[in-house]
Amino acid sequence: MIDSDTVTGRWDSSYHAPVLVEEVVGLFEGAKEILDCTLGGGGHAEALLASGSSVVAIDRDEAAINEARERLASYETSGRFRALRGNFGEIDHFPELIGRSFDGILADLGVSSHQIDADDRGFSFRPGALLDMRMDRRAPGTAADLLNTLDEADLSHIFHDYGDEPRAGRLAREIVRRRARKPMRLSDDLVDAIRGAYGARTGPADFARLFQAVRIAVNDELTTLEKALPLLREKLQPGGLLVVIAYHSGEDRLVKHTMREWSLDCICPPRQLTCTCRGKALGGLVNKRPIKASQVEMAINPRSRSARLRAWRKAA
Ligand SMILES: C[S@@+](CC[C@H](N)C(=O)[O-])C[C@H]1O[C@@H](n2cnc3c(N)ncnc32)[C@H](O)[C@@H]1O
CATH class of the missing domain: 3.40.50.150 (Vaccinia Virus protein VP39)
Incomplete structure (x- = not known):
């Protein structure tokens, strides 16, 4: 009991x-x-x-x-x-x-x-957090690595399949466009890409869902x-x-x-x-x-x- x-x-x-x-x-x-x-x-x-x-x-x-x-x-x-x-x-x-x-x-x-609360773990979309998201910090491949190296189709698959995002291709394209100028490094870079893809009306619920999709991919x-x-x-x-x-x-x-x-x-x-x-x-x-x-x-x-x-x- x-x-x-x-x-x-x-x-x-x-x-x-x-x-x-x-x-x-x-x-x-x-x-x-x-x-x-x-x-x-x-x-x-x-x-x-x-x-x-x-x-x-x-x-x-x-x-x-x-x-x-x-x-x-x-x-x-x-x-x-x-x-x-x-x-x-x-x-x-x-x-x-x-x-x-x-x-x-x-x-x-x-x-x-x-894990979400610790800024140095990079799971959250709070400003200034490094895009890491690895549960095991000995493992290779941070969130930034993934966002900077995967091709557009693979990025789209992550946001669609793990983030239930119907317009995943748009975000994938935006990330590829932005990273050609400046590599993705901080939570702010991904938040800006989400806003760039879907407009200023996107908010914390979208960030949480799309950050979670990246986390699922990073940790397989x-x-x-x-x-x-x-x-x-x-x-x-x-x-x-x-x-x-x-x-x-x-x-x-x-x-x-x-x-x-x-x-x-x-x-x-x-x-x-x-x-x-x-x-x-x-x-x-x-x-x-x-x-x-x-x-x-x-x-x-x-x-x-x-x-x-x-x-x-x-x-x-
Ligand atoms: C929701 S928390 C568990 C909370 C726990 N039940 C408690 O009472 O505090 C999930 C934990 O599982 C760990 N985890 C997730 N996937 C794992 C995996 N594939 N192998 C080992 N640990 C994993 C995470 O690092 C995290 O600490």
Whole structure:
């Protein structure tokens, strides 16, 4: 059981306010060992530890690992918590995880509030921020690199596919035109290009959506998720639960389709007369529809408005 103040910020920190904590803890009730693929500020991890589970957690951002290790030091000392730096898309490459499986796996996708708030990380459109946006600062390719080197068609694809921008070509053309005179370096350069492409009436909502599209490309977030989902399923024990919280429609669609496909008995083409596939569902959906934040949580934590939680249980 978890008390009602879970929803009102008990697990928040100045680093990040986790969403749907009560729902996550409820879904994982009784799980002994949980893999948290997106540690962030450690809010979900702490709530799960407090409910009695042990947690191994991953983050590709060194700042998140340091923050959460400090917060969860007592659990680390007692051997119930361990933090590993790396990309959950490469879960099969972590030496510490070879041969291990879990009762529960959580992936709370996207970025933490800290990443957005820290100007030197370059995720935000606040004036003067360097266009960086890498979650892992060891990785090559900042947002500026991408905006200065991709061709017009690739830029257009990013704004269209990740930013739901119907007139993506216009922005791609504007960026290519501007960067020929002066390379893109600061948040202001991208904001000016957006205004140049779509007019002065564009505002923070457009900047947020189009900056998010660049962030998704810089961190290869959709491809990583697509590659990771089957690997995470493999890491589940029979009867184990995978919980994914997505904040972007493209990510949520991918999670929905993947979990649905895993839940079908037959995945042969519709006209094929004899079944030649696995012939048996790999597991089942816990909820038909995604779980969303309550009105109360949305009022307290606006970030929770776009959260969609989907859960899938592996066959026992
Ligand atoms: C929404 S935050 C997680 C917040 C966390 N649940 C909490 O309670 O504070 C997402 C975190 O996942 C990390 N992340 C995103 N994609 C990742 C990936 N492919 N591999 C590892 N970490 C990732 C980000 O660096 C960020 O810290």
